[in-house]
Amino acid sequence: MTALAVRGVTMRFGGVVALDEVSFDARGGEVLGVMGPNGAGKTTLFNVISGVQRPTAGEVLLNGARLSGRPVHEVAARGVTRTFQTPLMFWGLTVRESVALALAARDSGTTYPPRPDRSLVASGFGLRARRAVDARFHDEADALLAHTKLARIGDRGTETLAFGEERILELVRALALAPAVLLLDEPLSGLNPDEIDDVLGAVRAARADGITVLLIEHAVGELLALADRVVVLDHGRTIAQGSAAEVARDPVVVDAYIGDALT
Amino acid sequence: MSVPPVVPSSPGTAHLRVAFGVLAVVAAAVWFLPSYYTGLVTLIGLYALVTIGLNLFMGYAGQVSLGQAAFVGIGAYTSAVLALRAGVTPWIGTLAGALAAALVAYVLSFVALRLREHLLALATLALGIVIGVVFNEWEFIGGSSGLKGIPGFAIAGHPFDVRGYALLSWALVAVGIWFAANLVGSSYGRALIAIASGELAAEALGVDGERLKRQTFVLSAVYAGIAGAVYASYASYIDPSSFAFLLSVNFVLMSVIGGMRTVWGAIVGAAVVVVLGQALQALVPLVLPSARGDVQSFFLGAILIAMLILAPRGITSRWSEARRA
Amino acid sequence: MIAALWQYVLAGVVVGAIYALVAAGFVLIYQVTGIINFAQGEFVMIGGMTAASLAASGMPTLAAAALAVVVAALTGALAYVLAIRPARGASTVTLIFITLGLSVALRGLGLYVWGTNPLSLPAFSGGSAITLFGGVLPPQALWVLGTDVLVFAALYVFFRHTYAGTAVRAAVANPPIASTFGIPLRTFAFWSFVAAAAIGGLGGVVLTPIPGATYDMGLTYGLAGFVAAILGGLESLPGALLGGFVLGIVEKVSGGLLSTGWEEGIGFLILVLVLVARPQGLLGRRVRRA
Numbered sequence: 001m002t003a004l005a006v007r008g009v010t011m012r013f014g015g016v017v018a019l020d021e022v023s024f025d026a027r028g029g030e031v032l033g034v035m036g037p038n039g040a041g042k043t044t045l046f047n048v049i050s051g052v053q054r055p056t057a058g059e060v061l062l063n064g065a066r067l068s069g070r071p072v073h074e075v076a077a078r079g080v081t082r083t084f085q086t087p088l089m090f091w092g093l094t095v096r097e098s099v100a101l102a103l104a105a106r107d108s109g110t111t112y113p114p115r116p117d118r119s120l121v122a123s124g125f126g127l128r129a130r131r132a133v134d135a136r137f138h139d140e141a142d143a144l145l146a147h148t149k150l151a152r153i154g155d156r157g158t159e160t161l162a163f164g165e166e167r168i169l170e171l172v173r174a175l176a177l178a179p180a181v182l183l184l185d186e187p188l189s190g191l192n193p194d195e196i197d198d199v200l201g202a203v204r205a206a207r208a209d210g211i212t213v214l215l216i217e218h219a220v221g222e223l224l225a226l227a228d229r230v231v232v233l234d235h236g237r238t239i240a241q242g243s244a245a246e247v248a249r250d251p252v253v254v255d256a257y258i259g260d261a262l263t
Numbered sequence: 264m265s266v267p268p269v270v271p272s273s274p275g276t277a278h279l280r281v282a283f284g285v286l287a288v289v290a291a292a293v294w295f296l297p298s299y300y301t302g303l304v305t306l307i308g309l310y311a312l313v314t315i316g317l318n319l320f321m322g323y324a325g326q327v328s329l330g331q332a333a334f335v336g337i338g339a340y341t342s343a344v345l346a347l348r349a350g351v352t353p354w355i356g357t358l359a360g361a362l363a364a365a366l367v368a369y370v371l372s373f374v375a376l377r378l379r380e381h382l383l384a385l386a387t388l389a390l391g392i393v394i395g396v397v398f399n400e401w402e403f404i405g406g407s408s409g410l411k412g413i414p415g416f417a418i419a420g421h422p423f424d425v426r427g428y429a430l431l432s433w434a435l436v437a438v439g440i441w442f443a444a445n446l447v448g449s450s451y452g453r454a455l456i457a458i459a460s461g462e463l464a465a466e467a468l469g470v471d472g473e474r475l476k477r478q479t480f481v482l483s484a485v486y487a488g489i490a491g492a493v494y495a496s497y498a499s500y501i502d503p504s505s506f507a508f509l510l511s512v513n514f515v516l517m518s519v520i521g522g523m524r525t526v527w528g529a530i531v532g533a534a535v536v537v538v539l540g541q542a543l544q545a546l547v548p549l550v551l552p553s554a555r556g557d558v559q560s561f562f563l564g565a566i567l568i569a570m571l572i573l574a575p576r577g578i579t580s581r582w583s584e585a586r587r588a
Numbered sequence: 589m590i591a592a593l594w595q596y597v598l599a600g601v602v603v604g605a606i607y608a609l610v611a612a613g614f615v616l617i618y619q620v621t622g623i624i625n626f627a628q629g630e631f632v633m634i635g636g637m638t639a640a641s642l643a644a645s646g647m648p649t650l651a652a653a654a655l656a657v658v659v660a661a662l663t664g665a666l667a668y669v670l671a672i673r674p675a676r677g678a679s680t681v682t683l684i685f686i687t688l689g690l691s692v693a694l695r696g697l698g699l700y701v702w703g704t705n706p707l708s709l710p711a712f713s714g715g716s717a718i719t720l721f722g723g724v725l726p727p728q729a730l731w732v733l734g735t736d737v738l739v740f741a742a743l744y745v746f747f748r749h750t751y752a753g754t755a756v757r758a759a760v761a762n763p764p765i766a767s768t769f770g771i772p773l774r775t776f777a778f779w780s781f782v783a784a785a786a787i788g789g790l791g792g793v794v795l796t797p798i799p800g801a802t803y804d805m806g807l808t809y810g811l812a813g814f815v816a817a818i819l820g821g822l823e824s825l826p827g828a829l830l831g832g833f834v835l836g837i838v839e840k841v842s843g844g845l846l847s848t849g850w851e852e853g854i855g856f857l858i859l860v861l862v863l864v865a866r867p868q869g870l871l872g873r874r875v876r877r878a
Contacts (some may be wrong), residue, residue: 050467052463071466071471072463072466072467073466073467073469073470073471073472074471076466076467076468076469077469081467081468081469082467084463084464084467088461088463088464089460089461089464090453090456090457090460090461090464090465091456091459091460091461092456092459092460092524093453093456093457097453098457100450100453101450101453101454101457101465101468101470102468104450104453104454105454105468105469105470106469108469110469111469111470111471111474112454112468112469112470112471112475113451113454113470113471113474113475113478116478119451119478120446120451120478120479120482123445123446123449123450123451123452124442124443124445124446124451124482125442125445126273126274126275126276126441126445128270130449131270131271131272131273131449132270133450134449134450135270135271137450170464173468174467174468177468177469321681325681327681327684329688374860374863374864377863377864378863380680380681380684381624381680381684382818382863384624384626384681384684385624385814385815385818385859385863386859386860386863388811389811389815389856389859389860390856390860392811392852392853392856393853393856393857393860396849396850396852396853397853399849400847400849400850400853407849508807509692512688512692515685515688516689519685551700558696558699558700559696560692560693560695560696560699561692561693561695561696561697561699561700562693562696563689563692563693563696564689564690564691564692564693564694564695564696565689565693566689567685567686567688567689567692567693568670568671568686568689568690568693571675571678571682571685571686571689572671572674572675572678572686575678575682
């Protein structure tokens with residue numbers, strides 16, 4: 001069953017074509033690897049899907065409903081969220097608060113903040129119901145962090161985290177949204193082997209929960225081992241798609257990656 | 264049956280206790296302070312109220328407003344015109360002033376909040392000046408000569424004296440602190456902090472940054488509008504120059520001095536700026552006999568620069584860091 | 589009616605020429621340092637007030653004018669060294685507030701040195717008013733417009749035809765690479781403040797014989813120059829020139845048709861419309877969001 005459908009997406013910047021009629025489907029609960037050499041258009045593709053950029057042509061559908069043209073926060077509220085190549089932290093919040101924010105956004109059922117009487121005014125007057133919900137977010141955030149290496153540092157400010165911790169926090173934050181589709185932009189780069197295992201474990205757990213994961217990763221070995229299927233981009237075009245094993249053997253793909261071992 | 268969750272007390276409660284403590288001190292102090300100083304205490308309270316709102320918008324949400332004086336003016340003019348032209352009591356006038364400031368902020372936010380940083384600073388500055396021009400040119404609200412004889416507050420027929428205004432303004436500060444502290448301690452406040460440093464990442468979690476900024480901008484205008492309405496009755500006279508650009512700069516100065524990302528810093532900032540202004544007004548002529556007029560603005564500007572270079576998080580940040588550690 | 593309108597346009601051209609100079613200062617500093625200098629208008633004030641007070645003390649007008657430009661440039665240098673350089677690495681918002689503080693401080697200084705009374709400066713050359721298609725221009729207007737031609741021509745030659753100018757453009761286009769080539773970014777930042785201050789001061793000097801100078805004139809000219817720079821897209825000197833004239837003419841014409849009190853308001857209203865409709869300015873190209 002198709003969860004996310006990318007249909008003829010084209011992205012031009014002036015004369016440069018970053019994406020050229022890219023089409024593929026991601027099924028519910030699969031890990032779809034997105035491969036391609038540098039400059040192939042992978043991050044642009046994520047930007048289009050997540051609403052950061054509006055495509056020049058084509059559309060993106062989630063369960064048949066159009067996503068493209070909507071701003072980032074609406075795309076997220078409909079269940080598509082992402083991480084970034086360089087983790088983006090909320091300086092001034094603790095680890096726990098960062099995750100609790102995602103839970104609050106998810107709880108609003110739409111984009112955050114909901115109507116002022118449920119958010120700004122209720123919070124400002126310190127209404128008991130509102131406080132109870134906020135307290136629940138903190139407990140839930142701790143529960144989500146419990147399985148990760150951030151378990152003991154929920155109180156730490158995010159500005160004090162090491163790079164690997166930032167990557168993992170960003171992932172936990174995104175998962176806290178309980179998305180239908182999760183876009184991970186190079187989630188393994190810059191991590192040590194333990195952290196890589198943690199992230200791979202989290203991705204497998206997400207898949208088991210029925211989340212569709214799109215994964216950009218330069219570590220081709222890990223990508224092929226993890227992905228159910230793979231889409232390969234080169235110069236903005238889809239040059240191959242299929243199961244990991246098929247793609248690894250595809251001569252066109254090997255060509256695009258001359259020199260890179262696909263094992 | 265599940266165990267009912269433990270609901271922590273509202274984050275503002277502790278602040279409210281302290282704020283009432285401050286209010287009690289103010290009440291005691293104004294009892295024997297000469298009325299001139301009571302007037303200063305009132306002014307500090309009203310400025311602090313504006314700055315609390317500004318801190319939410321600038322310090323927490325990470326935005327800039329160089330036009331906050333205009334919202335003070337809208338609150339003041341609304342209440343004054345209602346009182347003078349329709350005989351509306353300042354109590355209602357203050358509510359109306361807050362509402363009018365909020366409405367204008369809401370409309371302007373669709374223009375200003377699409378912009379960031381420099382352009383947001385410029386847009387808020389420009390809108391503030393445009394509103395100032397409207398004050399100046401609109402004869403119905405007194406034009407450049409302003410409004411005189413604005414009716415004061417009264418309870419059961421007893422008009423407020425200068426002490427009454429000091430108490431009223433500091434009671435408003437206490438409520439303002441309580442509301443802001445509740446907000447800052449809630450998930451709403453966390454969302455504000457999040458968009459200040461990582462708006463795109465927050466948006467990827469479903470946070471509508473522009474809506475959040477709009478609500479906070481409107482809230483800051485409510486704080487300013489209330490302060491303005493009380494000021495109009497307290498001073499009994501307002502004119503367009505009361506709400507000029509320099510007042511907006513002063514609010515920025517108070518915010519920066521007290522610490523933009525604090526709630527209590529607003530009081531410290533307002534007190535420092537008012538007291539310093541008075542001290543300089545007294546001292547500058549002694550040191551520089553040739554000084555004329557409002558020369559102390561040189562020092563205010565210099566202090567703003569020095570603060571930003573030496574203690575960019577304000578003089579109260581050390582206290583709060585000590586508490587957090 | 590048409591005659592009156594034409595007269596407003598001429599008045600707008602004169603004041604627009606000054607706006608263009610202030611805008612050029614904004615663009616220079618912004619291009620080199622990424623800072624919007626909210627104190628830019630104070631250099632106009634310092635130029636005008638210095639020239640007027642020196643001339644009043646008996647110095648020949650042109651000598652007073654030249655010295656005033658030097659004083660403005662020195663002020664720019666001091667401002668950079670004392671307020672901007674110590675805050676390097678600060679956030680944009682902090683830098684906005686620092687230049688705002690600079691503006692307030694310089695105005696206070698002007699008030700201390702010169703007081704609140706307006707000062708005047710004799711026109712640089714005598715002669716009767718110039719008549720142009722039925723409109724009248726004061727002779728000083730030629731000096732104002734001539735200054736614009738000279739300043740913008742000099743900037744053009746500097747950026748297009750000198751090694752230093754090319755280095756600045758390279759540094760703006762790609763700071764990390766420029767610094768690996770040994771292009772001294774900090775030195776450029778310093779000189780951008782000096783040049784912007786000198787240009788602003790020059791604007792104040794040539795303008796003052798027409799409306800006079802006051803300690804608080806900086807805010808008006810600074811904001812107008814900022815608006816002109818935004819109209820021009822904030823990154824282009826030709827844009828600053830065009831923006832200055834457009835703003836000057838629109839202000840004077842609308843002020844003349846309505847009332848002078850609305851002049852400033854209308855300038856800003858246009859600004860707000862431009863910010864919303866064309867944030868890239870009248871000439872700028874649409875920049876995509878990265």
